[in-house]
Amino acid sequence: MESLVETLTDRQFLVAVLAAISAAAIVFTFGAQFADGKDMKSRIRKVASERERLRTDELARLRGEDKKAGTNARRKDLIQKVVDKFSLKKAFADEQTGLKLAQAGYRGPNAVMTYVFLRFVIPLGVFLFALFYIKFIFMPEGMLFLQIVYAFGAGILSSYLPVILLTNQIKKRQDSIRRAWSDCLDLMLLCVESGMSIEAAFQKVSNEIVSQSPELGEEMTLTTAELNFLESRAKAYENMAKRINLDEVKSVMTALIQSERYGTSVGTSLRVMAEEGRNMRMMEAEKKAASLPPKLTVPLILFFLPVLFIVIMSPAMITVFSTPGPA
Structure with a gap:
């Protein structure tokens, strides 16, 4: 024990320990700088690669938007040609059509054009589908005149579908x-x-x-x-x-x-x-709140009272039918 205390208190031993600590601190300091430099370079490389990836994604997104915009433009041109060729705005649109579309949340001239196009296309499509269904599935042996009349009636009824949907949206x-x-x-x-x-x-x-x-x-x-x-x-x-x-x-x-x-x-x-x-x-x-009692009357009569009568009268009915009659 005494030799250990003498060794720890020896001047040469203390100098050697302090020198070793100083050398380790110097090595750690320089090594940390080199490590930080390597980490900085790696972070710079990561940032550069991330920037390049984002740039590539943005270019791809823009190309996709350009393709989508081109597709939408071609679709609008086709609708515009059909509307102008058949004068659909005169047939299906009036002064209040644009206002009703705005009340439903559809604004702009394209909304009116799309609306009148749908009012023309939907009855035509329903007529063709109904004629095919009636001719080959529902009434394959019926008269052609009646088949056409039924299909035409379905097309006429479907012409009100855009109006009904627009009214519901409003x-x-x-x-x-x-x-x-x-x-x-x-x-x-x-x-x-x-x-x-x-x-x-x-x-x-x-x-x-x-x-x-x-x-x-x-x-x-x-x-x-x-x-x-x-x-x-x-x-x-x-x-x-x-x-x-x-x-x-x-x-x-x-x-x-x-x-x-x-x-x-x-x-x-x-x-x-x-x-x-x-x-x-x-x-x-x-x-x-005042309109609830009249509305609850019919469900109460249909669903609650029959169950209540069954619960009240079932024991008596069971007793009557289970009791043997006179010989």
Whole structure:
């Protein structure tokens, strides 16, 4: 033990240990620099390879988009030729067609062209399919005249399919906007009373309301663009009221137009409209609640009462039929 203590306290031993530690530190320092240099080079190579990969992917994506754009352009040219050749816009479109398509969320001249093309192609395709089905499967031995008449009737009925689908799309879009309109008015009121301009309020609300109703967010964004670029705000409000075509939206847009024209407070108008919107929302909920009992009457009679009668009368019927009669 004493020899170990003497060795650890020996001056030459301590000098040797410190020299070994210093040499190890120097070697580690220089080695770490070389290792960092190698790591840096490897990272640079990885970054360069990743950049090259991203560039290649982007070029491939652009080529794919170019091909897709070219395919879409050829498809549009074909549709345009068919529409112009047969004058389909005169036959299937009127002044309200573009407005109805905008109310359904389809905008631009291509929407009208595609709509009239479908109204022409769908009945023709259904007629050919129905004629093939009736001729070779349903009535192979029937009269040709009757087969053609049945197929023609199917084609006539299918001509209303685009109109029905467009009407349903408009209704779905209006229902989504109606559900979120009260919250939209409350948000607009908060934004206006906080000092925002009407354009900034529309922009802010469009970003917030899109999670609840993407359709309303889209309309608010489009109205924001029109407020910034059109000469008159009243025109932007009128366009929004026409595109949505809801009474509650029309009343709010009318109030904003009057505020713009006569210089009244926008916040006051929005507060009144928001209060009316909440009242209408409550009345709609009460109306739905009041309509539940009549709607439940038929299911109650058909499904609940028969089961109740069976449960009540089954024991008595079992007792009656299981009791032996008089000899």
